Amino acid sequence: xxxxxxxxxxxxxxxxxxxxxxxxxxxxxxxxxxxxxxxxxxxxxxxxxxxxxxxxxxxxxxxxxxxxxxxxxxxxxxxxxxxxxxxxxxxxxxxxxxxxxxxxxxxxxxx
Amino acid sequence: xxxxxxxxxxxxxxxxxxxxxxxxxxxxxxxxxxxxxxxxxxxxxxxxxxxxxxxxxxxxxxxxxxxxxxxxxxxxxxxxxxxxxxxxxxxxxxxxxxxxxxxxxxxxxxxxxxx
Numbered sequence: 001x002x003x004x005x006x007x008x009x010x011x012x013x014x015x016x017x018x019x020x021x022x023x024x025x026x027x028x029x030x031x032x033x034x035x036x037x038x039x040x041x042x043x044x045x046x047x048x049x050x051x052x053x054x055x056x057x058x059x060x061x062x063x064x065x066x067x068x069x070x071x072x073x074x075x076x077x078x079x080x081x082x083x084x085x086x087x088x089x090x091x092x093x094x095x096x097x098x099x100x101x102x103x104x105x106x107x108x109x110x111x
Numbered sequence: 112x113x114x115x116x117x118x119x120x121x122x123x124x125x126x127x128x129x130x131x132x133x134x135x136x137x138x139x140x141x142x143x144x145x146x147x148x149x150x151x152x153x154x155x156x157x158x159x160x161x162x163x164x165x166x167x168x169x170x171x172x173x174x175x176x177x178x179x180x181x182x183x184x185x186x187x188x189x190x191x192x193x194x195x196x197x198x199x200x201x202x203x204x205x206x207x208x209x210x211x212x213x214x215x216x217x218x219x220x221x222x223x224x225x226x
Binding site: 001004006011033041042043044045048077088090095096098100101102103104111 | 142144146151152153154155156159161169170200202205214215217218219220
């Protein structure tokens with residue numbers, strides 16, 4: 001079956017440093033979505049990428065979708081303590097808009 | 112507008128007991144999904160539904176059953192709970208595919224412990 005892997009599993013940065021998480025799918029995706037989850041919370045949608053090579057920005061967050069539509073990345077510039085949480089990518093394939101979630105990257109930011 | 116509501120929020124069961132988790136959405140969404148999330152892992156799809164009266168298996172369906180008798184409700188049943196089913200369960204809904212670029216809307220989750 002389809003697999004979506006994310007690296008790293010965990011990253012600890014000091015406030016102001018940059019952070020990147022990478023997502024790789026075993027199959028070509030229709031689109032890829034990114035979610036953020038705080039401890040004890042539910043996944044919160046951040047963005048969806050659809051086109052090959054697409055790049056989208058949301059303030060300090062930059063999202064990229066690979067040319068082959070099998071990989072993606074999320075880059076945060078100048079992290080803040082409010083960025084703490086686990087970031088998941090989720091790839092959509094097939095019918096019914098089913099998502100396969102990545103394993104997640106837990107980000108810890110300290111002052 | 113409540114969005115996606117899951118009940119109960121917490122539950123402790125003994126091995127072999129049965130229970131039903133309820134997911135209700137008030138957005139008239141066609142698609143609904145049940146996921147489980149184990150510690151330190153991503154969400155895995157258990158079952159899903161593309162409309163009233165339809166259900167289909169996801170990635171990890173064994174030990175679970177679902178029903179979608181009404182469009183707004185999606186029920187997840189555990190007939191004989193096992194400790195391996197201890198997890199956080201999330202429900203999500205989505206408008207039909209015609210409304211492109213819409214994300215799945217998640218409920219707050221149900222924390223289920225099986226002793």
